[in-house]
Amino acid sequence: MLTVRDLPTPEVLRRFAQRYPDADISGVSTFLTLLRTATELSQMLDAFLARHGLLQGRWWVLILLFREETLESSPSVLADKAGVTRATMTGLLDGLERDGLVQRVYDAADRRRITIRLLPAGQAVLDAVMPDYYRRVRTLMTGLNEDERVLLKSMLGTLRGAADAFA
Structure with a gap:
């Protein structure tokens, strides 16, 4: 880029x-x-x-799975939440599965239906990354007080709402 x-x-x-x-x-x-x-x-x-041996896309998939109470989701839901194509999500899942971080679970009644499960190794990766990530975000954001943060989020939301100007 x-x-x-x-x-x-x-x-x-x-x-x-x-x-x-x-x-x-x-x-x-x-x-x-x-x-x-x-x-x-x-x-x-x-x-x-x-x-930490990660790419943003793979990290986001791990986070999206961790956000689920069951630590599971379908590939299509993950793709929608990540804002990527299903083909892109398939590639991300292939790599995460190859590295033993997630598992594809096939429905016994219909093998076309797949659920993606966060494995303990994937959770361990998040456990290694997230404390450092949160420390760095805290450091980044220390220059803004709470009112400024709320204002910034509001202004960015306004811009996001008008982003179709480039559509």
């Missing part, structure tokens, strides 16, 4: 706005800063998880 590290100055944005009158300089600057920050945070999370 390309990350633009050199964000445009207000002067550069003004030049763009002269050529492209629909440009909202403040909006573009804010959007690019948000995009850059989100990309950098995602890259840092990737690097953190890699030190």
Whole structure:
């Protein structure tokens, strides 16, 4: 993924706005800063998880299974909750199963129906990663007080609600 590290100055944005009158300089600057920050945070999370032998997709699947009271879910539900295609989920599950972190459980009456179960080894991976993850998130978020956190979540929700502008 390309990350633009050199964000445009207000002067550069003004030049763009002269050529492209629909440009909202403040909006573009804010959007690019948000995009850059989100990309950098995602890259840092990737690097953190890699030190634990994980990729983000696999980590999320383990978390989604742990969130279930039974520690089980169907591949299609996992795909929907993770926001990936079923084919992508199949690949993630293949790797997790190969590593002994999850198990496919086939329905005795209909072998086409599959449930994915979090295994103790998968739980152990989460147990190793999550305390460090939560410490790092706490450190990241210490610069924002509770009111600022609520405001940030609200503002991000507003943006998410308008994200279909790129659809």
